Amino acid sequence: xxxxxxxxxxxxxxxxxxxGGLTGLRAALQISNSGLSGALxxxxxxxxxxxxxxxxxxxxxxxxxxxxxxxxxxWKMHAYxxxxxxxxxxxxxxxxxxCREAVAxxxxxxxxxxxxxxxxxxxxxxxxxxxAGFPRTCYAADRTGHNALHTLYExxxxxxxxxxxxxxxTSLVKDKGRCIGCTAIEIMTGKIHGFISxxxxxxxxxxxxxxxxxxxxxxxxxxxxxxALEAGVPLKDMEFVxxxxxxxxxxxxxxxxxxxxxxxxxxxxxxxRFMEKYAPNSxxxxxxxxxARSIEQxxxxxxxxxxxxxxxxxxxxxxxxxxxxxxxxxxxxxxxAGVDPIKEPVPVQPGQHYSMGGIDVDINGSTILxxxxxxxxxxxxxxxxxxxxxxxxxLETVIFGRLVADTIIKDINNFQIPDILPVESAVNDxxxxxxxxxxxxxxxxxxxxxxxxxxxxxxxxGIFRNGQTMKKGLxxxxxxxxxxxxxxxxxKDLAVNQTLIQFLELEGMLKxxxxxxxxxxxxxxxxxxxxxxxxxDRDDKNFLKxxxxxxxxxxxxxxxxxxTLGMFEPKERVY
Amino acid sequence: MKIKVYRYHDGMKNPxxxxxxxxxxxxxxxxxxxxxxxxxxxxxxxxHYSCRGAVCGTCAMxxxxxxxxxxxTQVASLLNxxxxxxxxxxxAIEENIEWDNKEEVLIEPLPHLPVIKDLIxxxxxxxxxxxxxEPVFKPADSxxxxxxxxxxxSIPELELYTNCILCAACFGSCPxxxxxxxxxxxxxxxxxxxxxxxxxxxxGIERLKIADIPRGWWDCKFHGxxxxxxxxxxxxxxxxxxAREQLEKxxxxx
Ligand SMILES: Cc1cc2nc3c(=O)[nH]c(=O)nc-3n(C[C@H](O)[C@H](O)[C@H](O)COP(=O)(O)OP(=O)(O)OC[C@H]3O[C@@H](n4cnc5c(N)ncnc54)[C@H](O)[C@@H]3O)c2cc1C
Ligand code: SF4
Ligand code: FES
Numbered sequence: 001x002x003x004x005x006x007x008x009x010x011x012x013x014x015x016x017x018x019x020g021g022l023t024g025l026r027a028a029l030q031i032s033n034s035g036l037s038g039a040l041x042x043x044x045x046x047x048x049x050x051x052x053x054x055x056x057x058x059x060x061x062x063x064x065x066x067x068x069x070x071x072x073x074x075w076k077m078h079a080y081x082x083x084x085x086x087x088x089x090x091x092x093x094x095x096x097x098x099c100r101e102a103v104a105x106x107x108x109x110x111x112x113x114x115x116x117x118x119x120x121x122x123x124x125x126x127x128x129x130x131x132a133g134f135p136r137t138c139y140a141a142d143r144t145g146h147n148a149l150h151t152l153y154e155x156x157x158x159x160x161x162x163x164x165x166x167x168x169x170t171s172l173v174k175d176k177g178r179c180i181g182c183t184a185i186e187i188m189t190g191k192i193h194g195f196i197s198x199x200x201x202x203x204x205x206x207x208x209x210x211x212x213x214x215x216x217x218x219x220x221x222x223x224x225x226x227x228a229l230e231a232g233v234p235l236k237d238m239e240f241v242x243x244x245x246x247x248x249x250x251x252x253x254x255x256x257x258x259x260x261x262x263x264x265x266x267x268x269x270x271x272x273r274f275m276e277k278y279a280p281n282s283x284x285x286x287x288x289x290x291x292a293r294s295i296e297q298x299x300x301x302x303x304x305x306x307x308x309x310x311x312x313x314x315x316x317x318x319x320x321x322x323x324x325x326x327x328x329x330x331x332x333x334x335x336x337a338g339v340d341p342i343k344e345p346v347p348v349q350p351g352q353h354y355s356m357g358g359i360d361v362d363i364n365g366s367t368i369l370x371x372x373x374x375x376x377x378x379x380x381x382x383x384x385x386x387x388x389x390x391x392x393x394x395l396e397t398v399i400f401g402r403l404v405a406d407t408i409i410k411d412i413n414n415f416q417i418p419d420i421l422p423v424e425s426a427v428n429d430x431x432x433x434x435x436x437x438x439x440x441x442x443x444x445x446x447x448x449x450x451x452x453x454x455x456x457x458x459x460x461x462g463i464f465r466n467g468q469t470m471k472k473g474l475x476x477x478x479x480x481x482x483x484x485x486x487x488x489x490x491x492k493d494l495a496v497n498q499t500l501i502q503f504l505e506l507e508g509m510l511k512x513x514x515x516x517x518x519x520x521x522x523x524x525x526x527x528x529x530x531x532x533x534x535x536x537d538r539d540d541k542n543f544l545k546x547x548x549x550x551x552x553x554x555x556x557x558x559x560x561x562x563x564t565l566g567m568f569e570p571k572e573r574v575y
Numbered sequence: 576m577k578i579k580v581y582r583y584h585d586g587m588k589n590p591x592x593x594x595x596x597x598x599x600x601x602x603x604x605x606x607x608x609x610x611x612x613x614x615x616x617x618x619x620x621x622x623h624y625s626c627r628g629a630v631c632g633t634c635a636m637x638x639x640x641x642x643x644x645x646x647x648t649q650v651a652s653l654l655n656x657x658x659x660x661x662x663x664x665x666x667a668i669e670e671n672i673e674w675d676n677k678e679e680v681l682i683e684p685l686p687h688l689p690v691i692k693d694l695i696x697x698x699x700x701x702x703x704x705x706x707x708x709e710p711v712f713k714p715a716d717s718x719x720x721x722x723x724x725x726x727x728x729s730i731p732e733l734e735l736y737t738n739c740i741l742c743a744a745c746f747g748s749c750p751x752x753x754x755x756x757x758x759x760x761x762x763x764x765x766x767x768x769x770x771x772x773x774x775x776x777x778x779g780i781e782r783l784k785i786a787d788i789p790r791g792w793w794d795c796k797f798h799g800x801x802x803x804x805x806x807x808x809x810x811x812x813x814x815x816x817x818a819r820e821q822l823e824k825x826x827x828x829x
Contacts, residue, residue: 045698047741048625048633110722113712113773115730115737122724146630147737151712158711188691217626250602253628335629335647337602447614491619495585496692499618 010194010423013039013162015408016182018169018224019203020046022145022394023376025152026401027201032159034409039162041169041184041195043219043501046153050205050217051397054145055256055328056129057137058398059391060102064123065135073134075099080568082392085131086385087528087538088570089237089546089563094363094381096567098392101399106138109398114151116140129390130257130287137391142256142328145394152398167193168501169223172200172231172372173426179231179372180418183430187501190494192430194423198415199408201365202228202374203401206355208241210509210516211462212454213351215247215254224378226508228359229515233367234550236380236561238357238512239519242388242529243463245291247351249309251336255329255348257390259312260284262325266295267311267345268303274310289387289529292350296463299349311345318342350463354393356384356529357519360548360561365404371415373408375400382546382563386528437503440488446503449487453480453506457513465520466534474517481510518556519547540570576654578608579674580620581683584692592672593617594679599654605638605645605682609694622694629806632740635747636694637683639676640668642744642804645694653680663798665750685747687756701743704759708767708785715777723775736769736814738807745801745811757790761801761811764792768814780825783818792818 015031017024020042031038042049061073078099083090106124110116117125117139129137140147167184170192174180181196207222208214225235246255246266260266265284268274278294279286286294299308314322314329319342322330326341333339333346358380365373365381375381376397383396460473484507489499525539526532545560576599583590595616597608606627613620622645623633629647636645639653641660652658654677662668667686674681688696714723745761752758764786771782786792792815801811 044625044631044633048623048631050626052740053626053628053630107720107722111714111718113714113770113775115733115773116722116725118725118727118730120727122726124722125727141734143630143738146740150737154711157706158709188695217628217631219625251604251627332628335649336604338649338651445614446618447610489618491617493584493619496621496695497619498621499613 010196010420010427011039012196013037014197014412015199015201016041016195016197017201017203018042018182019049019205019376019378020044020163021049021051021203021205021376022149022152022397023401024201024203025149025156026398027203027375027405028156028161029152029159030402030405031409032156032161036409036412039164039195040156041164041167041182043166043168043187043223045165046163047149049149050220051145051149051394053217054394055142055254057127057139057144057391058106058148058394059129059132059136059389060106060138060395061099061134061136062103062106062124062126062138064119065126067134073136075102077133078102078136081132082383082389083385083568084571084573085387085389087387087573088540088544088568089240089382089385089527091363091382091564092566092568093564094383097363097403098383098396098399101403102395105395105399109148109151112151112155114140114147116147131389132391148394148398164193168504169227170430170504171426172227173423174231174369175419175422178370178415178418181423183423183426185430185501188496190497192427192434194427196418196420196423198412198418199371199373201404201408202359202372202378203376204378206377207509207512208352208355210454210513211241211352211458212451213247213252213349213458215244215252215351215353221505221509222355222512223505223508224374225359226511228367228372228374229511229551231369231372232551233369233372234360234548235515236357236360236382236546236548237386237519238515238549239523239547240356240386240529241352241516242354242356243289243292243350244353245288245295245350246312246348248332248337249307249347249349252349252351253332253336254353255312255332255346257288259314259326259329262321263317264312264314266291267313268298269305269310270303274298274303289531292463293531295350305347309347309349312348313345314341315343315345352458354388356380356386356388364407365400366407373404375404386530434494434500437488437500438492440486442490443486443488444483446487446489446499446506449480449483450502450506450509453477453510453513457516461516461520463531465530465532467521467524467532470517470521474514474521477510477513477517481514484510515549515556518558519549522558523547544570576650577679578612579679579681580609580612580693582620582693583690599650601651603650605648605650605680606634608650608680609645609682621692630740632742635685635742635744637667637685637747639681642685642747644742644744644806645682647806650680660803662748662800662803663750665753667747667753685743687747687749687752688743698743701746701760701762704763705741705766707759708763710766710770712770712773712776713778714775725774729774733769733772735808735810736765736772739765739809740807742806744804744806748800748804750798750800751794751796755790755794758794759786759791764818765809765811765814768818771818780821783822786818787822792822
């Protein structure tokens with residue numbers, strides 16, 4: 001077969017960064033400053049990355065706003081809240097590193113031009129956030145991700161750092177036990193490119209879209225985790241998936257906690273306020289996981305509305321208060337559900353929100369494969385453990401984007417310039433594979449299979465889990481994986497073939513779904529976001545450990561790794 | 576109801592329009608309709624998407640002859656005629672495409688940028704013009720230890736401009752970008768103004784001079800389409816008017 005026919009080119013850079021969200025851009029800036037040659041590859045224009053959607057803010061113990069009794073915040077208290085929030089599954093050395101660096105990181109963005117909201121005294125404003133003992137979350141109105149992403153994009157663009165935009169990475173290339181680059185489809189032309197580099201940094205974000213109800217961007221399909229797995233790098237704690245209680249029915253766009261903070265209440269289809277029953281003290285303002293479970297229970301017991309939602313009622317707040325305090329929420333409800341919260345309640349349901357697990361890395365961001373690194377939501381350095389606190393993930397992206405780039409800068413002298421041959425042959429492999437996929441007989445509808453999987457994941461691996469249904473779910477996932485070899489796009493053009501791209505995403509998503517399923521089935525306890533009705537309690541004796549799942553001879557292998565404690569001993573998590 | 580979609584790919588002499596029938600469920604957006612088209616009618620359709628929540632700026636297209644975000648536009652409200660936006664005329668919206676606006680929604684690519692395929696345009700030029708205005712923070716002083724202080728009252732005006740999501744809806748709505756393909760366009764100028772008014776910058780008028788050129792501040796004729804189509808209420812017109820005022824004042828002072 002004339003496999004080399006559509007090879008456009010092979011590119012060399014010292015460092016390839018895959019992903020153009022906050023993590024990737026911050027790393028790019030660091031690489032550029034170090035004088036190394038680097039390039040950033042992203043399947044969308046960097047500004048279209050999911051990071052742009054983050055609303056609430058970024059945690060750092062600046063101490064600009066005093067806590068109760070005028071107390072002042074510090075990194076240790078930030079670390080404590082983070083570890084407690086993680087239900088003690090976070091690695092405490094990584095948490096320490098993050099919390100110590102947090103303050104400098106917020107300042108750093110400010111110095112680059114990010115427009116933060118301000119206090120009367122001109123300092124960066126901070127607000128209280130769930131699970132935090134201090135008003136610690138620095139914010140830019142409800143557009144923190146947007147402001148930070150634009151700032152970093154401006155900085156990197158200013159360095160003339162090379163971007164390969166709308167390049168979909170298809171594989172990582174290995175040679176002599178080392179990662180030496182990757183392959184990618186240039187989406188607009190359909191051509192396959194090869195990238196050779198001494199180091200590759202994964203900054204590919206989360207996998208929220210394996211669930212049909214998700215607040216994530218549609219592009220969050222977990223490609224990076226699947227690529228790493230395929231390259232023999234294990235994934236960590238993938239069963240820990242955060243669900244947000246209030247997402248807009250229909251599109252699952254986030255309706256921030258602020259709505260309940262301002263006095264919004266949840267009502268079931270019988271017109272009854274139900275949170276009193278589940279959380280008599282904090283009622284509608286109970287922690288995210290508690291509220292999410294309560295809503296889901298109401299729906300399952302038949303007290304939701306048709307289609308599976310409840311009402312978030314703000315009408316009693318009155319038009320002035322809504323217009324002043326919750327204009328963004330109102331706009332979203334009107335634009336995306338055609339509902340004006342001043343006049344009627346907003347239909348909401350819980351939805352997937354964040355992927356705590358990811359590519360297994362050590363505290364420096366290195367994977368077990370020399371030359372391959374990971375940071376941000378795609379990685380699991382384990383600062384979030386079993387449950388992430390709001391405002392900690394933006395922080396993670398910017399800090400570890402920089403620190404892991406530093407690791408690469410340090411390591412890179414040990415790496416020789418790689419051979420070109422393995423990259424060329426990887427390009428050929430991808431071409432061969434795509435020809436094979438495109439040459440298949442017309443099969444089932446790719447999108448139908450995707451819908452089936454995402455629905456299954458929410459139903460069987462969602463907010464409530466139990467051994468029996470999960471085992472059934474796993475079988476269905478395996479069946480769907482078998483179906484993959486019968487799928488093919490009807491469109492046979494290679495240029496701008498978004499169906500082909502979605503097919504390739506789906507392959508990875510199903511693998512990730514299987515990893516989530518296996519991790520969840522084996523973890524016979526409830527911890528953080530992982531709630532098992534058949535094992536409702538946390539079990540530190542058997543499960544205070546990280547799940548590590550890797551691919552060996554095409555089979556998923558489960559191992560465990562100890563959690564790094566040190567600062568705080570595990571206690572019961574009560575709020 | 577139906578959606579009528581512009582189709583074009585390399586090698587076609589002229590674009591064609593495909594019509595697809597669908598159920599306008601409440602809450603259905605144009606982006607949702609396009610996904611239905613892809614899933615149930617023709618999987619070769621090409622369109623940009625990412626956040627589906629009107630924040631990433633990737634899905635601007637011409638919908639019923641108005642540049643809008645596909646993910647933010649409700650199909651039902653278009654059919655009710657609620658979403659009519661009067662615009663100063665330019666070529667792309669004057670073209671005579673037959674469509675029944677009670678029954679159909681017309682979806683076409685964003686004007687003033689070359690079409691790559693179907694609803695995907697090449698944003699290269701838009702980002703090139705953006706880069707021309709040197710969009711990077713240039714602080715007046717050396718880096719302090721902590722944050723630079725900012726008067727909270729200075730934030731609302733800045734936010735008007737930092738809110739831009741670089742979707743290019745304004746670029747595709749601007750009659751000047753239609754007649755003068757070199758014109759930097761509303762978004763780039765608004766971005767430049769954002770840096771100019773940042774109190775932490777003190778390059779003052781020098782910033783504005785970057786666009787003190789025919790294809791910059793002076794090209795605008797205040798049609799105002801940009802403001803009307805902007806999904807984030809960014810007011811490029813105000814930026815342009817104020818910049819001109821500053822530059823004229825400086826000219827007199829000299
Ligand atoms: C609605 C919402 C609100 C949030 N609000 C907050 C908040 O207030 N505070 C907070 O701390 N966190 C928040 N988060 C979480 C936070 O936004 C994310 O964790 C964070 O932005 C992830 O950044 P990242 O750089 O790791 O990945 P992303 O921003 O997701 O970027 C991933 C990049 O990888 C690229 N990529 C992926 N696959 C491929 C491939 N195959 N080939 C090439 N490129 C690829 C993509 O193009 C993209 O550029 C929120 C999340 C959601 C869903
Ligand atoms: S000014 Fe408005 S319309 Fe123009 S690019 Fe920015 S957000 Fe889009
Ligand atoms: S998909 Fe992001 S703005 Fe429409």
